[in-house]
Amino acid sequence: MSQVYNFSAGPAMLPAEVLKQAQEELLSWQGLGTSVMEISHRSPEFLAVAQESERDLRDLMAIPDNYTVLFMHGGGRGQFAAVPLNLAAKGQRAMHLVSGSWSKASVVEASKYIQADSADIRFERDGTIGASLDMMPELSTDTAFVHYCPNETVDGIELFGVPQTDKTIVADMSSNILSRPVNVADYGVIWAGAQKNIGPSGLSVVIVRSDLLGSPQADTPVILDYTAAANNESMFNTPPTYSWYLSGLVFKWLKQQGGVAAVEAINRQKAELLYECIDASALYNNRIAAENRSRMNVVFQLADESLNAEFLAQAKDNGLHALKGHRSVGGMRASIYNAMPLIGVQTLVEFMREFERTKG
Amino acid sequence: MSQVYNFSAGPAMLPAEVLKQAQEELLSWQGLGTSVMEISHRSPEFLAVAQESERDLRDLMAIPDNYTVLFMHGGGRGQFAAVPLNLAAKGQRAMHLVSGSWSKASVVEASKYIQADSADIRFERDGTIGASLDMMPELSTDTAFVHYCPNETVDGIELFGVPQTDKTIVADMSSNILSRPVNVADYGVIWAGAQKNIGPSGLSVVIVRSDLLGSPQADTPVILDYTAAANNESMFNTPPTYSWYLSGLVFKWLKQQGGVAAVEAINRQKAELLYECIDASALYNNRIAAENRSRMNVVFQLADESLNAEFLAQAKDNGLHALKGHRSVGGMRASIYNAMPLIGVQTLVEFMREFERTKG
Known part of the structure; x- marks a missing residue:
């Protein structure tokens, strides 16, 4: 087999060095004689993986101390529900900026829990298609957050700015997290499904300003509950340990790249x-x-x-x-x-x- | 490193042959030059994995045709919410038989969505501890389902019978699925977090009688929605593909064991x-x-x-x-x-x- 380059949108290519390491240690990790996927998430060995991966992500993104990092089950569809459930009261308003198919889908899921306002920020001009954060409408004072998707995987549309508002900004960075520096302090929540820039599918990373924790809606399923996850180092339930481990390897690889x-x-x-x-x-x-x-x-x-x-x-x-x-x-x-x-x-x-x- | 035997309760030991195969094909699966974890869940190659794993599970458990098999994100905590959200109306009653710590935890999560009745079926007798399905109380007519856990991982208590009732029976078989034959037709739903007898953590398998589909509560997060999963071959969202693939290898291994x-x-x-x-x-x-x-x-x-x-x-x-x-x-x-x-x-x-x- 000659060299293959895999342009899949997700699940997507992982760094060759990471897969090689994963292969080498698949049967016996850290000399344990077992695979990392076979050990308890509460073992000292896995807790070290968890802590180190968080530390590396904090380094890579310069995440301020007043932010909490969560590793959760599921991907984008899960977070479409988790965001309103954790950040808004039942029936409260939130604004969803629609720049493509993923931000559009977020409105459908959010509507189950809140009044999910949405605004189309796409434009067509001189034969080109794009989206502009300047098209954000005025926000009513009771808007809990503004949700947007800075990179639309399906449409190929990226937004390089940040919405200008004093409301809490939530960014679905599933497909461009860690691809360029962002100022985390601009955001209330940055979340990403892992399967594009982080690791295999089945894992989401959530970076949440800690003062936003503490008020999930009463019927939030615990696997989507940021507060429960935060209070238990993302181990209220058994996390997807192998995906988490691979993500940690990707973070190390990113540091090695500079x-x-x-x-x-x-x-x-x-x-x-x-x-x-x-x-x-x-x-x-x-x-x-x-x-x-x-x-x-x-x-x-x-x-x-x-x-x-x-x-x-x-x-x-x-x-x-x-x-x-x-x-x-x-x-x-x-x-x-x-x-x-x-x-x-x-x-x-x-x-x-x-x-x-x-x-x- | 001499031979290691890993008695972890979960994530747990996987068959040595399965891990060996996973290692061999980690970098290039089916001659593709990429890892199975790097390809789209909608690619023909992965769809074949999905279909074959379902077929093998159906063979292994003799699952009748009027049952649907789902592969979903998350584990037990996720299913504790999914079961009431999919099988009962808001505020409807359901009975939870408590034989140990996992069945006890199911009541807490279910209470968010329904009137979660519970009955302690544990006993202490002549210095021994156990649980008996005969201790199930009489059920009110509007009981949507009876939930129980036939094997309590923490307590070491297994229930070898089936609750005697004409209500829909839901079994949390996370820790004993595929360990002995069961008559699937006795159950409305059999579900299992993967990380004990099926594969790595981050995946749940749900076997649901198809006539129970179609009435999720309106605010069911789509990643916990059996009907959405059933209507989209478990691919409404990106599934945890690598865990699914490994589970498929475990099913093949089980068939090879007889x-x-x-x-x-x-x-x-x-x-x-x-x-x-x-x-x-x-x-x-x-x-x-x-x-x-x-x-x-x-x-x-x-x-x-x-x-x-x-x-x-x-x-x-x-x-x-x-x-x-x-x-x-x-x-x-x-x-x-x-x-x-x-x-x-x-x-x-x-x-x-x-x-x-x-x-x-």
């Missing part, structure tokens, strides 16, 4: 390379406004859609996997999270040029 | 060996009534508790790990799920005899 700022520089380079290739081409097209072009999920269409199947088949033959766009938007999508090396994008770009030369 | 009846024969042998050792000893003591002695979690106390620390230390030196009892009951606990080979229990028994000879 941290988030260093990784951001590579992420910029990867995205620029790919957008340049698309912009220079007559075959490939990306309609996202320049200021919203995602560095994580690069969507593009082929001018001649009848070539889609051949593009995907030839790409796969060249070790370039999972480039098919989300079924709701079609076309292609290259997800280039932290774990995707520059050479992977270079290989993709070479392939795209060659495909256009022969077929375009 | 299925559940064959595994039950070994489980009986393992438990008998250990209880015989305890009963023949002046140092070790198990107070569970004969008819309730768990085949999965064998709890025992040392007559001289000052020897506890030395027992645990020497056991560990002999490769016998995680024998400490749950902090709420103290003493020792040997969890001997399906993955624990007979030789592991034989080695434990030899060690216990030798320890008693030198220290008892």
Whole structure:
């Protein structure tokens, strides 16, 4: 098998070094003679994993001391419920900024617990599609929080600013957490499903300003309860230990790469390379406004859609996997999270040029 | 490192053959050049895993066609909420039979959504502790379901019968699913957190009679919603794919062992060996009534508790790990799920005899 680059949107590519380490220690971890996935979450050995992974994440994101870090079950759909259940009273208002399909989905789930206001912040202008935080409407005084999604995986739309408001800001960073520095203090909650930039699916990371804890709605299921998780070091229930362990390895790997700022520089380079290739081409097209072009999920269409199947088949033959766009938007999508090396994008770009030369 | 036998109650030992296969294919699964944990849950390759694991579980448990099998996030605490949310109307009654600490905990969570009646079915008799389904009280006609836990991991109490009632029976089989044949048709719902007899933590398996689907409470979080899961082949949200894959390997392993009846024969042998050792000893003591002695979690106390620390230390030196009892009951606990080979229990028994000879 020659080298494969996997552009899956999630579950997604993990750093090769992390998987290699996981493989080496799968049967006997730390000389224990058992796998890390076989030991109690309350064993001293696993508690060390838990503490170290939190410490590394705090270092990487410069998380202030007045924030609590939680490792919870589930992914985005779970957090769509957890956010209103933990941050608002039953029936209270909260504003959801809709920039794509994930932020849109958050409204549906939140509506079960609160008055989930929403505002469409997408625009279409001169043939380009984008979204702008300036389109946030005025907020009523009883708004508990403003929820938004700074990177829309399906749409390929990224928002590089922060909503301007004195309300609590909640960011669904599932697909761009740790891809560039953010100022955690700007947010009330940053949450992320793990399966794009952190680890395997089944784990969510939640960074919550500690003063927001303490008032979950009475019928919050305990597995979605930030306060119960905070009071029990994320071990009120048995956490998804193997995913947590792998996430810890990813955090270590990020530190070895030089941290988030260093990784951001590579992420910029990867995205620029790919957008340049698309912009220079007559075959490939990306309609996202320049200021919203995602560095994580690069969507593009082929001018001649009848070539889609051949593009995907030839790409796969060249070790370039999972480039098919989300079924709701079609076309292609290259997800280039932290774990995707520059050479992977270079290989993709070479392939795209060659495909256009022969077929375009 | 010499051979280790891991008696952890959960996350627990997995079959050595399963871990070996997982290790071999961790970096390149099915020749794809990527890990199974890196691919989309909607890829044809993962969908095959999902379908095959369901088929194997159906074979192993002889699950009738009118039952739906779900693979969901979370574990027991999640299902404590999911059961009432999916099976009862807001405020409706349901009966919870309390035989130990897990069934007791289920009442607390259910009380958020329904009138969670409970009945203590434990007894203490002639110095033994046990529980009896005959102690179930009469049920009011509007009882939506009867929830019980046929194996109490912490207490070491197993119930080998089935509650006698025409109400829907819900069984928390987290710690004894697949350890012996059960008649699925006796139950409305059988559910299990994976981390004892199925796979790593972070996954729950739910077997639900299909006519019970369709009426979740309006504010059921979608990640706990049986109906949404059933309508989307457990992929309304991204499932915990790696845990699911490992569970599928465990199901294949069980089939290779000859299925559940064959595994039950070994489980009986393992438990008998250990209880015989305890009963023949002046140092070790198990107070569970004969008819309730768990085949999965064998709890025992040392007559001289000052020897506890030395027992645990020497056991560990002999490769016998995680024998400490749950902090709420103290003493020792040997969890001997399906993955624990007979030789592991034989080695434990030899060690216990030798320890008693030198220290008892």
